[in-house]
Amino acid sequence: MTSSTNRQHLENKWDDTQASEMSEPEKLLYRSNLLGSDKRITNYGGGNTSAKVMQDDPLTGAATEVLWVKGSGGDVGSIKMDGFSTLYMDKLNALRGLYRGVAFEDEMVAYLPHCTFNLNPRAASIDTPLHAYVPAKHVDHMHPDAIIAIAAAKDSKALTQRIFGDRIGWLPWKKPGYELGLWLSDFCAKNPDAKGVVLESHGLFTWADDAKECYELTLDVIQTAMDWFAAETAGKAAFGGAVHTSLSAQDRRAMAARLMPAIRGYVSGQQHMVGHFTDSDAVLEFVNAKDMARLAALGTSCPDHFLRTKICPLVVDFDPAKPDIDATLAGLGDAIADYRIGYQAYYDNCKRDDSPAMRDPNAVVYLVPGVGMITFAKDKATARISGEFYVNAINVMRGADAVSTYQGLPEQEAFDIEYWLLEEAKLQRMPAPKSLAGRVALVTGGAGGIGAATAERYLREGACVMLADIDDAALAQTYAGLSAKYSADVVRIVNMNVTSEEAVASAYRDIAVEFGGVDILVSNAGIASSAPIEDTSLDLWHKNMAILSTGYFLVSREAFKLFKLQNMGGAVVFVASKNGLAASPNASAYCTAKASEIHLARCLALEGAPMGVRVNVVNPDAVLKGSKIWQGEWLDQRADTYGTDKDGLEEMYRDRSMLKRSVLPEDVAEAAYFLASDLSAKSTGNIINVDAGNKEAFTR
Numbered sequence: 068m069t070s071s072t073n074r075q076h077l078e079n080k081w082d083d084t085q086a087s088e089m090s091e092p093e094k095l096l097y098r099s100n101l102l103g104s105d106k107r108i109t110n111y112g113g114g115n116t117s118a119k120v121m122q123d124d125p126l127t128g129a130a131t132e133v134l135w136v137k138g139s140g141g142d143v144g145s146i147k148m149d150g151f152s153t154l155y156m157d158k159l160n161a162l163r164g165l166y167r168g169v170a171f172e173d174e175m176v177a178y179l180p181h182c183t184f185n186l187n188p189r190a191a192s193i194d195t196p197l198h199a200y201v202p203a204k205h206v207d208h209m210h211p212d213a214i215i216a217i218a219a220a221k222d223s224k225a226l227t228q229r230i231f232g233d234r235i236g237w238l239p240w241k242k243p244g245y246e247l248g249l250w251l252s253d254f255c256a257k258n259p260d261a262k263g264v265v266l267e268s269h270g271l272f273t274w275a276d277d278a279k280e281c282y283e284l285t286l287d288v289i290q291t292a293m294d295w296f297a298a299e300t301a302g303k304a305a306f307g308g309a310v311h312t313s314l315s316a317q318d319r320r321a322m323a324a325r326l327m328p329a330i331r332g333y334v335s336g337q338q339h340m341v342g343h344f345t346d347s348d349a350v351l352e353f354v355n356a357k358d359m360a361r362l363a364a365l366g367t368s369c370p371d372h373f374l375r376t377k378i379c380p381l382v383v384d385f386d387p388a389k390p391d392i393d394a395t396l397a398g399l400g401d402a403i404a405d406y407r408i409g410y411q412a413y414y415d416n417c418k419r420d421d422s423p424a425m426r427d428p429n430a431v432v433y434l435v436p437g438v439g440m441i442t443f444a445k446d447k448a449t450a451r452i453s454g455e456f457y458v459n460a461i462n463v464m465r466g467a468d469a470v471s472t473y474q475g476l477p478e479q480e481a482f483d484i485e486y487w488l489l490e491e492a493k494l495q496r497m498p499a500p501k502s503l504a505g506r507v508a509l510v511t512g513g514a515g516g517i518g519a520a521t522a523e524r525y526l527r528e529g530a531c532v533m534l535a536d537i538d539d540a541a542l543a544q545t546y547a548g549l550s551a552k553y554s555a556d557v558v559r560i561v562n563m564n565v566t567s568e569e570a571v572a573s574a575y576r577d578i579a580v581e582f583g584g585v586d587i588l589v590s591n592a593g594i595a596s597s598a599p600i601e602d603t604s605l606d607l608w609h610k611n612m613a614i615l616s617t618g619y620f621l622v623s624r625e626a627f628k629l630f631k632l633q634n635m636g637g638a639v640v641f642v643a644s645k646n647g648l649a650a651s652p653n654a655s656a657y658c659t660a661k662a663s664e665i666h667l668a669r670c671l672a673l674e675g676a677p678m679g680v681r682v683n684v685v686n687p688d689a690v691l692k693g694s695k696i697w698q699g700e701w702l703d704q705r706a707d708t709y710g711t712d713k714d715g716l717e718e719m720y721r722d723r724s725m726l727k728r729s730v731l732p733e734d735v736a737e738a739a740y741f742l743a744s745d746l747s748a749k750s751t752g753n754i755i756n757v758d759a760g761n762k763e764a765f766t767r
Contacts, residue, residue, distance in 0.1 A: 103144025196248025216466030306356030339505030342583025346439030387437020501529030565618030636679030688758030725760025
């Protein structure tokens with residue numbers, strides 16, 4: 068299938084010594100995690116596993132058979148014990164007498180909670196009957212690319228027989244649910260020697276009466292398919308052969324950085340979307356191929372792929388041999404509008420009387436010849452996972468079309484999966500999005516106390532954040548803490564000198580590729596110096612102006628370019644200082660530069676308003692905790708200015724404030740959150756003082 072990766076042997080990771088100490092449910096968890104650890108076996112969130120276990124009934128004490136099965140929405144690779152549903156097998160078998168036929172199969176889902184064992188709160192999945200009605204003790208349902216390539220081929224039944232003989236059977240396409248569970252039960256009754264079944268356009272079921280035997284059987288069946296494809300496709304050009312040549316890695320990222328903010332602006336009408344870029348070998352092989360457009364138009368086959376990637380991708384009009392990115396950008400709006408029209412027609416043609424309202428009509432996947440694949444979704448993890456699923460689909464198309472003819476799901480079947488009432492109910496149960504969901508923020512001075520606290524405040528509200536700083540060690544430390552807490556998907560770092568035009572522009576290209584664009588700029592990079600005017604050198608003056616004035620100008624200018632391209636508004640927050648309003652002795656360079664920031668913000672508020680871009684200022688004072696500017700000469704200089712020592716400086720600042728309170732980075736972050744969020748949607752050109760009260764800094 069895929070060149071080298073799929074020819075590798077699947078590793079048997081089962082450890083008898085480790086497993087010997089486990090209960091049957093623990094072996095199920097062990098098996099599940101092993102299977103889910105290899106994406107050649109199943110995709111993220113795809114497939115499920117089960118075990119039928121004898122346990123004591125909590126009411127009667129009598130031994131009863133219990134089905135342990137992966138619960139709704141889980142992932143076998145990362146599932147824990149509480150991710151499994153547990154149900155009485157005798158009650159699941161009793162459901163057969165309540166079944167009224169395929170027209171009423173969805174109502175059977177409502178009966179599953181009545182079968183719950185031991186008050187387990189984990190909701191059972193739609194695939195529960197498929198596991199329950201296989202007579203074996205252990206069942207694996209996986210979505211390996213090699214098997215789905217068989218399942219998605221036009222002659223998948225014949226291929227299944229050719230590859231596996233009678234060992235593995237075949238069932239035609241049927242939407243997951245109770246009816247398919249009965250089909251599988253009937254197959255097992257009629258084929259008692261079979262070890263599994265290929266479900267057309269869906270995946271693989273395998274079963275055994277021992278946990279280890281089931282695990283090894285699953286690996287063996289998948290390996291057999293992988294080896295067969297490797298032999299059958301050896302020497303064959305994939306997808307009809309290449310008709311385009313990839314740009315260099317650097318140029319691919321540069322093109323993605325131009326395309327992604329423009330696409331983001333077009334597709335974020337209903338909510339802010341986040342992007343992901345992939346230019347792996349598998350993706351480039353596909354986007355450069357002769358048959359790419361034909362295959363892409365057919366859509367995906369496996370329901371798991373389809374639900375993540377929509378009916379089909381949008382192929383961007385771009386010729387890597389004659390790269391004209393301006394022409395591509397000029398045509399992008401019409402191409403996306405045409406996709407929406409096509410999606411509307413798909414919905415209108417397939418909708419039923421009780422179908423949910425049409426959802427977002429924009430594409431999820433964007434294929435760019437010579438460049439790669441771009442995916443957009445409501446959050447970074449979903450955008451990334453959608454891209455992974457489309458890579459699965461590429462692998463499937465490669466195999467199926469090489470040995471047969473690839474076929475996607477029929478349009479009506481695809482619609483019935485996408486707009487399935489059970490799927491809609493699952494979507495309606497999802498929690499409301501957080502206040503900054505889908506927003507992307509760039510925070511300069513991101514490794515310092517205020518920058519890190521602001522980044523964390525944004526992350527807590529669902530934003531993606533890129534931290535920019537010149538201190539690599541501090542950046543790495545801040546990244547480690549935030550990514551561990553909020554996931555590596557949503558945090559990026561970049562070394563950026565705010566006084567360098569190229570460094571600033573490069574950082575914005577990075578944020579465009581990593582997240583799709585930017586919505587929030589927090590200009591916070593800082594320096595502080597203290598000297599009487601007669602001792603203030605020209606170099607010191609220029610250094611303050613370069614970082615605190617020119618630096619704020621440069622990062623704002625690049626932000627405005629992206630804001631204009633995206634055409635979806637934005638927010639700029641300057642972290643200035645009380646000293647921008649209130650004069651301070653022996654700090655003329657610092658105070659003047661901070662005053663420059665405040666007036667720049669006012670000017671940008673005027674320019675940004677027609678675009679819906681708001682520009683506001685936070686003025687902190689005496690934030691000592693976590694601040695790097697208080698770790699060097701500035702601390703000694705200010706202590707000397709005010710006739711105190713280092714230990715007494717914080718107390719002095721606190722006592723001089725009107726409220727007699729210390730100002731912390733988290734206090735400044737709260738103001739930066741307010742000014743970036745929709746809570747301040749009608750505020751621009753404003754200043755919030757976070758200084759515990761200083762009448763000299765009053766803005767009126």
